[in-house]
Amino acid sequence: MGLTCNACKRKAMQDTYHIKKSNPNQMIIALAGNPNTGKSTIFNELTGLKQHTGNWPGKTVTNAWGIFKHKNQEFILVDLPGTYSLFPNSAEEEIARDFICFSKPDATVIVVDASCLERNLNLVLQIIEITHTVILCVNLLDEARRKKIKVDLEKLSVELGIPVVGTIARDKKGLEDLKDIIYKVCSKKIIPHPKMTTYPKEIEDEIQKLIPMIEPLVKNKINPRWVALQMLDGDLKILEKITNYPNCKGGCHDVRL
Amino acid sequence: MYEKYIPLHQVHIGKTCIIKELKATGSQRRRLLDLGFTQDTPITVIRRSPLGDPTAYLIKKSIIALRQEEASKILVEIIRN
Numbered sequence: 369m370g371l372t373c374n375a376c377k378r379k380a381m382q383d384t385y386h387i388k389k390s391n392p393n394q395m396i397i398a399l400a401g402n403p404n405t406g407k408s409t410i411f412n413e414l415t416g417l418k419q420h421t422g423n424w425p426g427k428t429v430t431n432a433w434g435i436f437k438h439k440n441q442e443f444i445l446v447d448l449p450g451t452y453s454l455f456p457n458s459a460e461e462e463i464a465r466d467f468i469c470f471s472k473p474d475a476t477v478i479v480v481d482a483s484c485l486e487r488n489l490n491l492v493l494q495i496i497e498i499t500h501t502v503i504l505c506v507n508l509l510d511e512a513r514r515k516k517i518k519v520d521l522e523k524l525s526v527e528l529g530i531p532v533v534g535t536i537a538r539d540k541k542g543l544e545d546l547k548d549i550i551y552k553v554c555s556k557k558i559i560p561h562p563k564m565t566t567y568p569k570e571i572e573d574e575i576q577k578l579i580p581m582i583e584p585l586v587k588n589k590i591n592p593r594w595v596a597l598q599m600l601d602g603d604l605k606i607l608e609k610i611t612n613y614p615n616c617k618g619g620c621h622d623v624r625l
Numbered sequence: 626m627y628e629k630y631i632p633l634h635q636v637h638i639g640k641t642c643i644i645k646e647l648k649a650t651g652s653q654r655r656r657l658l659d660l661g662f663t664q665d666t667p668i669t670v671i672r673r674s675p676l677g678d679p680t681a682y683l684i685k686k687s688i689i690a691l692r693q694e695e696a697s698k699i700l701v702e703i704i705r706n
Contacts, residue, residue, distance in 0.1 A: 453659035457652060484686040487661045515686075 394435075394442045395554045398468055400495060401479035402488050403450030406507040409537040410479060411447040414547065419447060438547040441554070446473065454494040455601065466609070468498055469590060475501045475553045477546070482512035482519045482534070496530065496562035497594045503549050503560070504532045510539065530560040564593075574600055585610055631703070633668070634680065634696035641669045642701035649698040661685040662699060 389396075399407045408419050415434030433446045448467055449460035456462035468476055476499055480488035485506070496502050506519055525532040531549050535542030552558040566572065578596035586592055590610065598606040630645045644666045647654055661684050662668075671681040671688060679690040691699075 453655070455652075455655050455659065457656050457659070487685040487687060490659060490661070 389444065391442070394444050395474040396444045396446065396471070397550055397554075398446050398448055398471075398473040398476045399479060400448050400464060400468060400476055400491070401450060401505075402452055402481065402491055405450065405479045405481040405488065406537045407450060407479045408447055410477075410505065410507065410535065410543070410546070411445055413537055413540055413543050415445055436547070438551050441551060443550065443554070451491065453491060454498070455603070468495060469594075470609070472499075472589070473501075475503060475550055477503045477505050477550065479505045479507050482506045482509045483515050483517055485517075485519060492528065493565055496528070497564060497597065498591055500560055500562055501553055502530045502562060503546075503553055504528065504530055505546055506532060506534045507537055509534050509542075510536045527563070529563040531558055571600060629702060630700035632697045633670075633682075633691070633699040633701050634693045636670050636701060636703065638670050638672060640703060641667055642703045643667055644699060645702050646700040647698065648700060649695065653695065653698070657695065657699070660689055661687075667704075668701065 399411055401407050411417070411432065411434065412419050414436045416436070417432070417434045419432050419434075433444055436443055436445060446467065448464040451461040451464045453461070454465045454468070456465050467473070476495060478492050478495055480492065492502075492504060504524065506521060506524070509519065512519060519534065521532045521534050531553065533542055533546045533549050535546055537543065549558065553560065567575070575593060575596045578599060579592045582592040582595045582599075586595060595606060595610065633642070633644075636642050644662055644664055646664070647657055647662065649657055666684060669683040671683050673680045674690075677693075679692045680696060681688050681690045682696075
């Protein structure tokens with residue numbers, strides 16, 4: 369499937385907000401990450417679906433979802449379009465951001481490319497500013513090994529304060545561990561404590577001034593610190609989004625602000 | 626200080642340089658930062674397309690192509706060796 373007119377329409381992407389749980393015990397897991405890191409491959413392996421995969425960025429423009437089971441717990445896995453950042457530059461990046469921010473998945477798995485980790489960590493740091501239930505999945509370890517790159521997963525986990533799993537999705541390696549970690553994070557057996565970025569004093573001061581004003585608007589549903597940061601960055605659309613959000617029918621948790 | 630730095634599009638193929646300043650603003654700046662064009666990052670000019678634009682650059686272990694329009698807003702310092 370290429371970038372057909374239907375796949376590119378804004379509406380096509382907005383439809384994907386409407387994820388309906390068939391039973392209330394289902395957990396929603398978002399699969400995020402830079403373009404071309406193997407999100408769709410992981411998605412297919414976990415759900416047994418045949419979502420089109422390909423070695424080019426920009427392939428997943430709409431988000432697909434599928435169901436997988438682990439230890440009798442059902443999970444709805446949502447395959448988001450790849451993004452370099454949560455500051456949206458294109459419609460599909462905006463969709464990925466909005467899903468993570470507003471649909472509040474039970475856990476977000478960030479898939480990163482082990483062979484260019486540094487570039488991928490930018491997005492990781494941005495996502496942990498929004499949500500704490502984050503799992504890092506270091507994929508393409510085989511590619512990295514071929515380029516003679518060794519990734520110290522344990523140290524990465526300590527540095528970031530979140531669980532880290534290494535996988536080679538193409539060869540189905542590490543996926544059981546990934547499912548296990550997803551299960552443990554969702555059932556609160558593992559509680560990630562991500563280490564947040566501290567900004568220079570002037571920015572931190574402004575954040576502290578904004579937070580008390582934002583808190584009543586978001587009521588614990590959205591991280592006020594993150595909204596403050598978006599505003600300081602000049603994204604005024606975010607306020608509009610928050611105000612409109614209650615109208616977003618059938619959001620995955622049906623959150624009312 | 627600016628005289629010391631040159632815009633990225635003037636760097637010859639095969640040369641490695643260090644990013645010193647981004648003159649881009651707004652969403653273009655954001656985009657470049659997201660792609661890894663941050664201060665003090667080494668960047669190598671890999672090849673130019675037949676018509677001279679865009680040019681492929683190696684940065685943080687991945688190859689990214691930039692148009693001259695964007696590259697001209699990235700100021701770099703050539704590494705001498």
